[in-house]
Amino acid sequence: MLAFDLQGQDNANADYSALIDIATGASGSEKVIYPNLLFTGNMATGPWGVGFSPAFTEFIPIAIPSGTRIAIRAQSNLNTATVRVFGVMVYGVRM
Amino acid sequence: MAGGWPIGSEVCNGTDQGSVTTTSNGTAVVTSSSTNTKGSWTQLIASSAIDACWIVVTGGAASTADTLAFDIGVGASGSEIAIIQNIINFSNNSWPIDSRLAFPCQIAAGTRISARAQATVASQTMNIQVTLFDGEWNALEGAEGVVDTYGFVSSTTLGTAIDPGATTNTKGTYAQLTASTTADLLGFMLAFDFQNDNAGAVGQITNLIDISTGASGSEIVLVPNIVINYMNYGSADGCAIYPTHIPFIPCPIPAGTRIAARAQSSNATATTRVFGLTFYGVRA
Numbered sequence: 001m002l003a004f005d006l007q008g009q010d011n012a013n014a015d016y017s018a019l020i021d022i023a024t025g026a027s028g029s030e031k032v033i034y035p036n037l038l039f040t041g042n043m044a045t046g047p048w049g050v051g052f053s054p055a056f057t058e059f060i061p062i063a064i065p066s067g068t069r070i071a072i073r074a075q076s077n078l079n080t081a082t083v084r085v086f087g088v089m090v091y092g093v094r095m
Numbered sequence: 096m097a098g099g100w101p102i103g104s105e106v107c108n109g110t111d112q113g114s115v116t117t118t119s120n121g122t123a124v125v126t127s128s129s130t131n132t133k134g135s136w137t138q139l140i141a142s143s144a145i146d147a148c149w150i151v152v153t154g155g156a157a158s159t160a161d162t163l164a165f166d167i168g169v170g171a172s173g174s175e176i177a178i179i180q181n182i183i184n185f186s187n188n189s190w191p192i193d194s195r196l197a198f199p200c201q202i203a204a205g206t207r208i209s210a211r212a213q214a215t216v217a218s219q220t221m222n223i224q225v226t227l228f229d230g231e232w233n234a235l236e237g238a239e240g241v242v243d244t245y246g247f248v249s250s251t252t253l254g255t256a257i258d259p260g261a262t263t264n265t266k267g268t269y270a271q272l273t274a275s276t277t278a279d280l281l282g283f284m285l286a287f288d289f290q291n292d293n294a295g296a297v298g299q300i301t302n303l304i305d306i307s308t309g310a311s312g313s314e315i316v317l318v319p320n321i322v323i324n325y326m327n328y329g330s331a332d333g334c335a336i337y338p339t340h341i342p343f344i345p346c347p348i349p350a351g352t353r354i355a356a357r358a359q360s361s362n363a364t365a366t367t368r369v370f371g372l373t374f375y376g377v378r379a
Contacts, residue, residue: 063107
């Protein structure tokens, strides 16, 4: 499963979307195991801060051996330097 | 092809369909020019690349205060068959709130996959994507590939209203989602909506929801006290419920079962406490 965060930002007000690749393998030789995971958000400037959804992915039963390097990359339709950055955490369910 | 759940707890070969990399989004699917009416089917992929036994469906819309619902269908243009109907999605005035469901679903390679949607506001654009996964070598046959939706009210694009009642922190009466399930279910998912109620006091309320089976007056709780947070950000921003969906719970339910839900809330205000619930039963 994955969780996303906004890296503490609250400084823009535009809808945006992103596509995320989750990959395994050595640096430079990554193999995508989950391509183009879609999420959207809005860094609202109002008193309530930001919206970001879905904040988590559901459980996906992809097996990953121990010792595997896991890496993430993304593209976004927003290119403002700080706003486009988001955080990702991976939760691995042990077998 | 591995057909679905149980699948030896392992899927592979993730393949996204409907992604638009030039916009970093899903395929644009426009709702009808009439409110609460499905728009036309829009193709996500002409021919799916892999035999799939697991599907992840994602959809969202821009920041407009409305509630939407979308279908995923298979089959040739003009002959689409919906495999899952009326996945609830809502947005408020300030930010979009995507819907994502992941569940076992058998779709053969070479299948045309499409989507359509409706909304409480005319001519809204949703962005929809599906990701297909195949099963590993030891996977077993399973899910039929159809999801039965219960509790959705097409005329309002909302789920069944669940009223926690006028006494705070006390379970209200049951609302029936279906009198009788039409097929054996492998498990289910849930979606929530705020009944398009942007009024009420600004703040946060919490609800605990019971999902039950059995005859009226003799319900047996299947999943107790699912917690949701109902946020009202004020008229300028609108409302939201978190989480918007409950992921697939592999809890089998036989055909012919009555399903009902009840809730309690930290808020007793008549309209504010009410929320909507839609039940998605994954056929075995």
